[in-house]
Amino acid sequence: MMSLTITAEALEKLTYQKYGDSPTIRSYTKWKLFEENSPLKLPTEAKAGEVPVSGHVVFSGSETSFNLPPGVELEEGTLGLSQPEESRILGFHFYALKKAYRLKITKNLLEPLVIVSHLSENAFISHHLSIEVENTNVPIIIYDLSEKGTKSFVVELRLKNAEAEILTVGNHKALSHYLLRATLGEGSKVRAFTIVKGGKMSHHREDYSLEGVGSELILRGIPIGIGSAVDYLTNVLQYGEKSKSETRVNGYSYKNxxxxHRGVAKVFEKAKNSSSEVSSHVVIMDEGSLGVSVPMLEVDTGEIETASHSSSVAQFDEDALFYLRSRGLSREEALSLFVHGIGEALSDHLERLKAKARSNIMTLIEELL
Structure with a gap:
């Protein structure tokens, strides 16, 4: 395994994005902002701030606290699913990283494991957490919260004959880099729901590798930019026979x-009799806002069950808006009601998490408008 440390000299040789990294050669993340607020220019230490939610694992600034439930074991280190040499942003992440932690889940969890990553000072701070799940079922809630500075959060996840329901809630004001990288072994299933409000610039990426026979992924994502910017990437690679993936992303841009959303679904030659779907739809809710939808599907095997992709970028339905306004609502009230409806409907996707997470989702939605 490569070293997880990197020198400032080695950073200079890295680029943020290679041509083969995404469906298009264009870089949508405003990397210049990260360059201006890198660990080479900002402090890499920060005090813990006032974290708005409690958790079993809480990263805040340079401090970490644990209150783990039974069946969750704590170690130091990583799973090695990400390396500093991959890109300049990961180089920055490992350059600033002080310590990485690793959890091993050995029992079914009846309540969600809550993980919080938080920054409220003008610094470049890296948080890194690896999670191993084997022969168990686990619900996980991840809060990715940034108020100032630049925060990088990497989550590595490995499942073997296991099932995970993952809710990720991102709420950013400044700069944020987030990477969730998961490998699914034989018989493993992941149901993931992500809602992320962009900050000054949010680069949010989720990579799923379906390696085992019969592994399955259902992914639902809602990137929201309200006077803010978010570049949301989803990458699904299918290697296992009879694997299944379904990615559906609905994004919304408002108030400039x-x-x-850039989404890749790739089915390799040995993933015979698999199915894959990626759909990407962005709604532009007013003039002056930007929406981009770039899905890509690539199939290397001729023995495929189903394979499909779809894309759209559309203006908000003015007829629906007119209907709501004719009932006495202002434009702001009508749009607020519409966005609340999004959170209300999609919070039902993770039934086991709903009781714990639903109110938190709606609180986030209320903060957006």
Whole structure:
């Protein structure tokens, strides 16, 4: 395994994005902002701030606290699913990283494991957490919260004959880099629901590798840019026979917001009799906002069950808006009701998490408008 440390000299040789990294050669993340607020220019230490939610694992600034439930074991280190040499942003992440932690889940969890990553000072702070799940079922809630500075959060997840329901809630004001990288072994299933409000610039990426026979992924994502910017990437690679993936992303840009979704689904030659779907739809809710939808499907095997992709970028339905306004609502009230409806409907996707997470989702939605 490569070293997880990197020198400033080695950073200079890295680029943020290679041509083969995404469906298009264009870079949508405003990397210049990260360059201006890198660990080479900002402090890499920060005090813990006032964290708005409690959790079993809480990263805040440079401090970490644990209150783990039974069946969750704590170690130091990583799973090695990400390396500093991959890109300049990961180089920055490992350059600033002080310590990485690793959890091993050995029992079914009846209540969600809550993980919080938080920053409220003008610094470049890296948080890194690896999670191993084997022969168990686990619900996980991840809060990715940034108020100032630049925060990088990497989550590595490995499942073997296991099931995970993952809710990720991102709420950013400044700069944020987030990477969730998961490998699914034989018989493993993941149901993931992500809602992320972009900050000054939010680069949010989720990578799923379906390696085992019969592994399954259902992914639902809602990137929201309201006077803010979010570049949301989803990458699904299918290697296992009879694997299944379904990615559906609905983005919304408002008040000069900036929302991009880039989604890749790739089925390799040995993933015979698999199915794959990726759909990407962005709604531009007012003039002056930006929406970009770039899905890509690539199939290397001729023995495929189903394979499909779809894309759209559309203006908000003015007829629906007119209907609501004719009932006495202002434009702001009508749009607020519409966005609340999004959170209300999609919070039902993770039934086991709903009781714990639903109110938190709606609180986030209320903060957006």
């Amino acid at each position: 917001g900036w929302v991009v």
